[in-house]
Amino acid sequence: MAAGVKLLRFAGGFVCGAAVSTASCVAALRLHRAEPEEPRAPSPDTVSEVQQLIGRFGLPETGAEVRCYANHTLSYDQSKRTPRWVAEHLTNQKLQGQADRKHCRFRADPDIPACFSAGNDDYLGSGWSRGHMAPAGDNKQSERSMAETFYLSNIVPQNYENNAGFWNRLEMYCRELTQRFQDVWVVSGPLALPAEKDDGTRTVSYQVIGKDSVAVPTHLFKAVLVQSSNTTDQSAAPVQALGAFIVPNRPIGFERKLRDFQVSLSELEGVSGLTLFPKLPRGGGGGGDGPGGVADLCELDGCQLMGYKEFTLYLTGRKVGGARSLAKLEQLMAELRRQGIEPDDYLNKLYLKKKEQLTNQEPPQGTAGAG
DNA sequence: CGGTCGACCTGT
DNA sequence: ACAGGTCGACCG
Numbered sequence A: 001m002a003a004g005v006k007l008l009r010f011a012g013g014f015v016c017g018a019a020v021s022t023a024s025c026v027a028a029l030r031l032h033r034a035e036p037e038e039p040r041a042p043s044p045d046t047v048s049e050v051q052q053l054i055g056r057f058g059l060p061e062t063g064a065e066v067r068c069y070a071n072h073t074l075s076y077d078q079s080k081r082t083p084r085w086v087a088e089h090l091t092n093q094k095l096q097g098q099a100d101r102k103h104c105r106f107r108a109d110p111d112i113p114a115c116f117s118a119g120n121d122d123y124l125g126s127g128w129s130r131g132h133m134a135p136a137g138d139n140k141q142s143e144r145s146m147a148e149t150f151y152l153s154n155i156v157p158q159n160y161e162n163n164a165g166f167w168n169r170l171e172m173y174c175r176e177l178t179q180r181f182q183d184v185w186v187v188s189g190p191l192a193l194p195a196e197k198d199d200g201t202r203t204v205s206y207q208v209i210g211k212d213s214v215a216v217p218t219h220l221f222k223a224v225l226v227q228s229s230n231t232t233d234q235s236a237a238p239v240q241a242l243g244a245f246i247v248p249n250r251p252i253g254f255e256r257k258l259r260d261f262q263v264s265l266s267e268l269e270g271v272s273g274l275t276l277f278p279k280l281p282r283g284g285g286g287g288g289d290g291p292g293g294v295a296d297l298c299e300l301d302g303c304q305l306m307g308y309k310e311f312t313l314y315l316t317g318r319k320v321g322g323a324r325s326l327a328k329l330e331q332l333m334a335e336l337r338r339q340g341i342e343p344d345d346y347l348n349k350l351y352l353k354k355k356e357q358l359t360n361q362e363p364p365q366g367t368a369g370a371g
Numbered sequence B: 001c002g003g004t005c006g007a008c009c010t011g012t
Numbered sequence C: 001a002c003a004g005g006t007c008g009a010c011c012g
Helices: A022-032 A044-054 A143-149 A160-164 A166-177 A265-272 A297-301 A308-322 A326-338 A345-361
Strands: A066-068 A073-077 A082-090 A129-132 A155-158 A183-191 A194-196 A202-204 A219-228 A239-248
Touching: A082 A155, A082 A166, A129 A160, A155 A160, A160 A166, A166 A183, A166 A219, A166 A239, A183 A265, A219 A265, A219 A297, A239 A265, A239 A297, A308 A326, A308 A345, A326 A345
Parallel strands: none
Antiparallel strands: A066 A073, A073 A082, A082 A183, A129 A155, A183 A219, A194 A202, A219 A239
């Protein structure tokens, strides 16, 4: 909304960065907040003594530390058995490759303690699909990195239709951004948002599935940051744009636009409890909404997902590529036309190529042939 | 691209 | 006989 003039104020503003640990954040607060005469302030020695006593048997551990994989990074939620957030960096270069998800299998993350880990059996027959946060399709370049996205530490229970449809198209849009921007950063994760009851009270409620009680998110979020250096003037500051989205974990049809689900970065941060891209310069504007100097992704790039026709053509192309018989091949093309969609040049060429390939490997049958 | 499921093979 | 892993058919 606030697309007007943005003021940059550097004076004295400091961001309560999440780049620091909780402990040092508390320490920072103590430093900055002028605490009025604390009575009986304990001497440092006493503090240390007290702390040692409190921590005698160790302090609670959350298991939320940052975990690094070949091409994604995440923080895990041991209570929900899902990630809290998953971050990745995309470039056009990194999206090239032949890695194939057919060689991958969902499995428990070997680095997550078994007692806090989800298992495949939690998901199977639960009514929910296993939805990637860092998508497999972002890891064509490496079998290893693709295999790691199938660890259940990167997975949340997701509505089937949402996963294969709207969310899938959102992931495709993120990949498409690498054609127009040099660097793309994406942070994705699950949310359990409160719902308002009839009496006006708000309550957080979410289903859990399987023996491990994996939490089913009510919504999913994605924060997308893009950057390109100025092609005409290399010395100019790079152009940056950011979009934040909150998507309900249920079927979403083609009539809905991505922009319908866009929220401000600060709103997403508020509901998620995360500080996203904490090192990104923030605007000091009164609203405190949106980073200063960073454009709105949807105003800059449109945030247009594939439409029905385009998406169906794309899916048919993928299926044609994987067809194993001439009969199946023809059935795919017939189904496309039945839906009133004419194949484009790309699909026609793919079809002819596949037809030739299958004809050669599948000798003509039915006519006076050897069995 | 995103998924599930059942048939089938393997090892104990 | 049964658990577990692979593979191919299927759906949006």
